Amino acid sequence: MLKPDYLIVGSGLTGSAIARTLADAGRDVLIVDRRDHIGGNVHDHKHDSGITVHTYGPHYFRTNSDRIWDFVTRFAEFFKYEASLKTLVDGQHENWPIAASYIAQHIGTDWQPEFTGTPTNFEEAALSLMPRVIYEKFIKEYNEKQWGVPAHTLSADLCKRFDVRADDNPILKPDCKHQGIPLLGYAHLMQQMVQGLPIELNFDYLDRKKEVEAQKLTIFTGPIDAAFDYKLGKLKYRGQQRKHTFLPDTPGAGADRAQPCGQVNTPMHSQGKAIRTLEWKHMMHPAEAKPITGTLLTTETPFTPTDSAQYEYPFPDSENAQLYRQYRKLADDTQDLLVCGRLGEYRYFDMDQAIARAMLLAERILNDDPDADRLPNG
Numbered sequence: 242m243l244k245p246d247y248l249i250v251g252s253g254l255t256g257s258a259i260a261r262t263l264a265d266a267g268r269d270v271l272i273v274d275r276r277d278h279i280g281g282n283v284h285d286h287k288h289d290s291g292i293t294v295h296t297y298g299p300h301y302f303r304t305n306s307d308r309i310w311d312f313v314t315r316f317a318e319f320f321k322y323e324a325s326l327k328t329l330v331d332g333q334h335e336n337w338p339i340a341a342s343y344i345a346q347h348i349g350t351d352w353q354p355e356f357t358g359t360p361t362n363f364e365e366a367a368l369s370l371m372p373r374v375i376y377e378k379f380i381k382e383y384n385e386k387q388w389g390v391p392a393h394t395l396s397a398d399l400c401k402r403f404d405v406r407a408d409d410n411p412i413l414k415p416d417c418k419h420q421g422i423p424l425l426g427y428a429h430l431m432q433q434m435v436q437g438l439p440i441e442l443n444f445d446y447l448d449r450k451k452e453v454e455a456q457k458l459t460i461f462t463g464p465i466d467a468a469f470d471y472k473l474g475k476l477k478y479r480g481q482q483r484k485h486t487f488l489p490d491t492p493g494a495g496a497d498r499a500q501p502c503g504q505v506n507t508p509m510h511s512q513g514k515a516i517r518t519l520e521w522k523h524m525m526h527p528a529e530a531k532p533i534t535g536t537l538l539t540t541e542t543p544f545t546p547t548d549s550a551q552y553e554y555p556f557p558d559s560e561n562a563q564l565y566r567q568y569r570k571l572a573d574d575t576q577d578l579l580v581c582g583r584l585g586e587y588r589y590f591d592m593d594q595a596i597a598r599a600m601l602l603a604e605r606i607l608n609d610d611p612d613a614d615r616l617p618n619g
């Protein structure tokens with residue numbers, strides 16, 4: 242029987258940042274993860290060609306917080322990478338987010354939102370931000386492919402992630418102070434973060450509870466519904482099926498780079514079920530990518546996973562939000578169990594948000610806060 246003071250289930254950014262912070266303060270921790278690698282969904286690996294692939298989808302690190310930047314750069318060097326994305330509309334690679342000049346050219350400059358008032362769903366929220374033609378070309382069907390349901394059934398909150406530009410800056414997040422990708426990859430970053438800490442891999446906590454017992458607190462960063470054996474029902478997620486295609490750099494094929502940037506969205510149903518194509522070489526440090534011959538493309542096609550290891554995005558509707566609230570109550574009412582992280586809070590967190598959350602939760606534990614086994618706003 243393993244008996245750490247703090248058992249951390251999951252070695253993703255949330256679990257690893259909590260474990261590191263507790264261990265730095267002298268606390269006794271053990272991390273377990275059911276996968277055969279640490280790092281959760283930020284993990285990356287090398288393709289046979291030497292190209293670095295973000296195993297669970299493209300990850301662009303960015304933060305405005307000096308504290309979070311200091312935390313990650315303590316473990317790894319980052320090279321500057323400011324993601325710029327394109328979306329393939331009418332056969333052209335257009336900026337994503339949509340360039341102001343595109344709207345001006347196709348609609349003019351004095352358009353009025355079609356929807357005014359308080360939006361009750363995604364479609365209304367989008368039409369309060371942009372002209373219908375733009376919504377239909379760039380947004381509507383992309384989201385229908387992403388979520389597998391008609392756009393008007395999705396939550397208005399989803400639009401909070403949209404940015405309708407007043408300029409043509411192609412950078413995805415031009416105002417973010419720190420942006421980059423770890424020079425030696427995310428797997429290396431995560432190895433450095435948990436260096437020296439005890440870790441058990443291939444260890445599914447829910448299957449092997451009898452082998453481990455936290456003396457003080459269990460911090461569970463897996464799916465919250467799984468933690469309670471799905472007794473209230475299953476929360477819905479979307480995942481992505483990834484298909485990799487290597488293009489060897491044969492003379493005349495022009496295959497060294499196939500796309501103008503690392504991510505090209507294909508927003509229309511008529512373009513097939515995939516929502517985007519990634520070209521990983523763009524996301525490598527230029528000096529590392531240069532000697533590699535050929536290029537690797539990955540298409541991502543959304544689906545509804547049944548295996549919780551493939552869960553990526555929480556489903557944005559009121560039914561699942563309601564079910565989550567019921568699980569949250571169960572979790573918060575269970576003593577000495579803290580359920581957190583993107584799967585534990587059924588919430589999309591950017592990496593910097595996941596780290597900020599982890600730091601906050603770890604501080605509450607270190608301060609012996611009697612409510613440390615509940616979420617701050619739970």
Ligand SMILES: Cc1cc2nc3c(=O)[nH]c(=O)nc-3n(C[C@H](O)[C@H](O)[C@H](O)COP(=O)(O)OP(=O)(O)OC[C@H]3O[C@@H](n4cnc5c(N)ncnc54)[C@H](O)[C@@H]3O)c2cc1C
Nearest residue numbers: 251253254255275281282298300301446463582583591592
């Ligand atoms: C497709 C995609 C693209 C993204 N791109 C970006 C981006 O560009 N920029 C950005 O900032 N963020 C991005 N993110 C968000 C980023 O992936 C998350 O912030 C991060 O993964 C959160 O870490 P976590 O530790 O909370 O969860 P996870 O990384 O999922 O870690 C949870 C861990 O718990 C383990 N686990 C689960 N159940 C058990 C169990 N029963 N027993 C043992 N172990 C268990 C899992 O194996 C996993 O390792 C993206 C997310 C997705 C889905």
